[in-house]
Amino acid sequence: MPTPKPHDLAGHSTVPSHDEQPLPTAGLGPSTASVHAGEARQKPGFSITDPIFAASTYTFRDTQSIVDFIEEEHPREEYGRYGNPGERVVERKLAALEGGEMAVLFASGMGALVGLLMAHLGAGEEIVFFDECYHRSREFCRKHLTRFGVGFREVPTCDYEAMEAAITPRTKFIVSESPTNPHLSVVDIERFADIGRRRGVLTLIDATLCTPYNLRPLEAGVDFVLHSATKYLGGHNDLLAGVVVGSAEKLEPVRNLRGIMGGVNSPHNAYLLERGLKTFALRMERHNANGLAVARFLERHPRVEQVFYPGLESHPFHAVAARTMRGYGGLVTFLLRNADGSPADWRQTAKVIDAVKIPRIGPSLGGVESLIEQPMVMSYWNYSPAERGAFRIPDNMIRLALGIEDSADLISDLGRALDVA
């Protein structure tokens, strides 16, 4: 048995020696990559798992070692806001799972979006969104980036001609989610990337709903992939995190600005995220299976007017989804109707929400526990009916964020709730 030897822990984390190099993950199965990608084979203290470095600061042996560090002769940790060994591991794992060169972790998904856009956009430049993107993302650009002289436009989701028409010589970024939330519209990722390449603008996909298990935006030529890692990547509804993945060249400025703005994640969260990623492929397989089974059940139910799920042949984006995605995720949206076929009103719809036993009522998605919500109540209560109409959020819409419970339990629970309502 080898005798444990003392480690230069800080140096070890940034400059791995041969034995400490992460396993090459190219060509490995998704579950193998989930368990091993980005991790050193020999970890500090010979631990099988990465230690949690709670330290806020890192000490230097002597003055010369500070000079060596500043002159970049000896990369190592310095202060927690600039990086943490555990954070670097989970960043390497996220980059490997996404097929990207670098990942930068933030305290939340919004923190990641803000960090990315602030690093790359300046006064006089513009950004264009597809209009089904997360409303807080668009709100940040519309209300706050505009104060710094950044122009904001939005065009109808998946209207590629409108996107092209909105691009001006000042446009720096085009942004979309795929699938969108809660309508599950699916962007033709290759077409989207192609617009960016041809028009010389950066492309960003918020891939929170599809995850790298189901969609490979970087391989399609997209510049940046963003995730709310709070959702499927963390997967247990017990942490907040965000991440941007892309090339090192384009992300170094983002990492540097993060060190200044300070929206870093915590060492404990970074560890829980790494732990959650170990079962990522396993969980996604179940989320996909539950999504498809529940969507098919709902589509056949007499009280259901419409189901939004890209795995259903009836979904307007099914063809592009089937071409580009491995599976379709755990988010299912549907509209409730009365026994006579008329759309249910919001109180009637709320009865379904209140009658289910397994999904808990709450925002968010992507965790092992199923969640249910009525978007009109949860996210759009303070909007007028006209505004809700413009957002295509009818009163009878229900959004299910399916977890990894057994499909049969979820279906029988929903069936009972639909009968009660």
Add this chain to the structure above:
Amino acid sequence: MDFRTRAIHVGQDRDSASGAIVPPIHVASTFVQPDVSMTAEYDYARTASPTRRGFETTLASLDNGVKALAFASGMAATHCVTQLLSPGDRIVTGTDIYGGTWRLFNKLLPQHGISVAAVDTSDLAAVAAAMTPATKLVWIESPGNPLLSITDIAGCAGIAQAGGALLACDATLATPVLTRPLDLGADIVMHSATKYLGGHSDLLGGAIVVRDPALGTRLHWVQNATGAVMGPFESFLCSRGLKTVDLRVRAQSATALALAEWLAAHPRVARVFYPGLPSHPGHALAARQMEGGFGGILSFELAGHCDAARRVVESTRLFQLAVSLGAVESLIELPAVMSHGSYDPAARRAVGIADGLIRLSVGLESFDDLRDDLAAALNSAASLN
């Protein structure tokens, strides 16, 4: 509700005050009382603590028991069970058991006047023959470790009950996903929660589960009196682990079976121990007693020179060289010098643990990746033959 749904929801009620979907981690050592009668649900964390109780409640449901107790380690859980015995009492136990259990039974308990008889528990007649009026506890492991022997739990329950003894089953390798010993008549189920229940190689823990409330009360009294309880952070991580235990164990069992079949056909492998193989003497019993899989642990012996085994375990890349088992990462080890090094060498050989025996704990990696890793390691050891 089905098993997996219970694993996520039972005992994990949302926090009523905040609505938090994951219950908070209660780190408090003591709980403020409304009055001196100490009637509050919690008083001092050694006795009970909300986060620990959450894990215990989930586990009790998964094992179809009425009460679970969580400990600082698997050995603390085993030790608690032995504290039900008195000087002069006797334990009948298996020969294919974890090295730490063997050490506790053979090195510590005799100091307290408790004797131990070890028999091959896969042979019910041998178990019955070992029973004496002094036998108060029958301790079995199924599958056994590291030889994966299969013990008839229901058969042992009948023998123990007829002899007035309790039957305890270490179900660490089986997990509640694949076997529920309480349903088969066992009085006590023990788990090293470090393994499949936690599942991520990042905590130490143990648990016992019972179906008789009075026995639960006796064991809880011992636990409270001796104090080796699971901490709040480990309880949280264990509860988090249980949410994926069904997915993990089923995936690991499927990969282990495929690897066992591949190894059995490999020219450099002399013998494979895995209950999922029809050639295993306990296969028919395992197929009845285990539901939906045969677990993620298997052992094998190489043909030829036993130094080759050392070369194999030191050459794999995905299988990492370490003791312990049941986690997302695959592990490889030599029981004779590692997990079962606490046996006396003579006792170890007598129970059939060859010096060249290799034990695998199959993780969540893909079958293709693990097979390629083993194939390369077996080839690298070929020169020693």
